[in-house]
Amino acid sequence: MRLKTFLILMTFLPGVLLADCLQRGTGDMGVIIERASGSVLVIDTSAHKVLSHVEGLGDLSHASVVYSRDERYAYVFGRDGGLTKIDILCGKIVKRVLQGGNSIGGAISQDGKLVAVSNYTPGGVKVFSSDDLSLVADIPATPFKDKRSKTVGLVDAPDQRFVFALYDTGETWILDMTDPARPALTKFTNTGRLPYDGLITPDGRYYINGLFGEDGLALLDLWHPEKGLKRILDHYGKGEQQLPVYKMPHLEGWAVAGNRAFLPAVGHHEVLVMNMSDWREAGRIPVHGQPVFVMARPDGRQLWVNFAFPDNDTVQIIDSETLKIIKTLKTGKGTLHMEFTPRGEEVWISVRDKDEIQVYDTRTMKLKTRLKAQKPSGIFFTDRAHKTGL
């Protein structure tokens, strides 16, 4: 009797497991956050298809995702402090931990072994094993009032480091995890007022803080941290009336074309152009509203920009050479995020209030197809796995 059961199990179990999981490469896959329902869609960017729907991820407002270096696992950072590891081939949650009260994003280490999460409450950064999500290090932020400073702009950097900013106390910290048992911190306390997000150049050399409380940005050269932070674009917007910001811009990724980098201005309806050889302002492009994401097509030829409320129904496309707006698309209210396919022939755009993803051909700038999604926000393709800072 027992043997028979065992044999039956032996014949069925492997079949069942395989049938549940896809057998394919993951390089043309990705996930889309459905923020209201706490679920994600696993999608195929070649077939324009939804492959699976994974539920039970908690509060996903402002959620973001990083990938394991084998591009099989997606780590989802939820607003409620949830860190969830998803197997995108099986469309299943592998592991989920509630690691903090309120988190804002995360990063995966250079060697892929550690996942770091940036928390608002309790303010600080926690580092986990990417394998089983066990806690490796807990880095509390500087005390502020009766709490700890919120941490923002967490990115991975070469030499097994993470870099992040402290919003309330205006600091930038480098966290070296070379020896996981002994995390080493380097602190810069003169970042400026209210750093709200940070980004790192694709080569992993420069970390830049966006500041809310003052004009300009703070730049850190990770090849020479001993030189400290340098203030750049110091004068942009000086003396001009600041416009209210109904959604904070995101400094995700690094929009570069040739020698110029492009950033969202804060409190001005402009995209800032910066010369990367001397970090000076090289122009400003007036746009439709407060920019949220300024994303360069992978070849740098175009910039796609979306906007904060009440202009979040629009996307503008800028020619990176002439700095002219070449197209204004009315995508629909709640246009929250954009992601280019790895080589940039398409861009996927989430439109929350239409419950859809719009896929555009970047060359013709025309809509190619739509996919259904419930209140979609972030879109994350697997090629991020191999990009520093993403």
Add this chain to the structure above:
Amino acid sequence: MKCFRFATYAVLCLSLSGGALAAPTADRKAELMYLLAQDCGACHGMRLKGGLGPSLKPEALRQWDAEQLAQTILHGRPGTPMPPWSPFMSHQEALWLAQQLKEGISQ
């Protein structure tokens, strides 16, 4: 004048001029609740438990009365990322939202 700038929100301007004294209509209430979850939620968390901006749960707002909260909503807090929402809602509507926050929104 703001109504022209934010043409897509012209409806709000109408309700502002037309119904400034009356409590918001059921439709308008639904719009305000959507705004609260989605757009206030961008900074305060979709479930209002806090984000870049503080928690807007009743426990966190005990020190303010509804009128004070309405003033914060309408005029923002200069020097912080809290923006003024007066272009998008009337005093009456802000007060109604503030009361919802004080009472707690079941989600």
